[in-house]
Amino acid sequence: MLLRASGRHSGEQYDFSTINGVPATDGGIPHGLLLRGFAEAVLGRDDAVLARRRADIAGRLGPAALVDAAAVVGLFNAIDRVADATGIPLEPEKAAASVELRSALGIGKFSADAAAD
């Protein structure tokens, strides 16, 4: 994961468990809670919540950050669908390098659930 690589480069320690929603912390990412809430609102259905979180991002990080955050959320909302629809597997080297992290986050459960369907 590039988040882990970014942390190694900067010497920061990130708490990856927050990626799955629990605990609701910033994970050590600057303005992580703000960004997390924004991503959840864009993918959610509550327009009023989204409006508040959009205003928070623009007010605290600036309009350019809002554009870039929305761009990333939009892109990954799409690229996840490319991966899911085409059924690409994780690259072996990435799978090997992320065994512990994926287990801790319960990521393997996603595919197990889909297979059970």
Add this chain to the structure above:
Amino acid sequence: MRADLAAGHRRAWQRLASPGTWWTGEERLAIAAEARHAAACRLCRQRAAALSPYTVGGDHDSLGTLAAPLVELIHRLGTDPGRLTRRWYDSIVVAGVAPEKYVETVAVVVTVVAVDSFARGIGAAPWSLPEVLPGRPAQVRPAAQQGGAYVPWLEPEDAGPAEADLYPPGRPPAHIYKAMSLVPAEVRGFFGDLVNTQYLPAAAMRDFDREFRAISHAQIEFLAARVSALNRCEY
């Protein structure tokens, strides 16, 4: 808004209306319209709420312009992508959607998702779909073969002169680059117009000495990871 982002979106939107490799511009626009319509589908809502989507039968609320297997593909991809399976993919192909058309359909749908999700994020109204452009599909198939994915993909060593530019140089392509390589034009369009502008170009992804956006690498990857978790995407 960044000029490169605006230009990428304009190109992506124009491609929706242009003849593709396997679909005409009119057919691509019909797919795009159906992708937007899926959000209002009752069957999709029922399936999304069910323990397994495969236990809920019925007909999609569609616009009525596309064949049923194509509507199933478009709606499931739009509303419940995290629970697509190999068996489901096979059922779509058996029902008459050739893998090449399947991949191009995926590309059209995700273009709409990327741009519409961005617009929702910044609080802009969704763009109107463009006017159709005339022309015939190119119908050019690369030497893609069945590999590790549901769909056939193009290994770098099988790429001909026409696909020489398809993958970033210097390292084996990640599977996400190969995912839509059965239709090379869609790889170029998706990565060139959307990935490079909404996320980062390949060279910038691991260049942690510089920041390229108004949010940092760590913030970008944190957003990406949270979105993928919400979508239950293992990749």
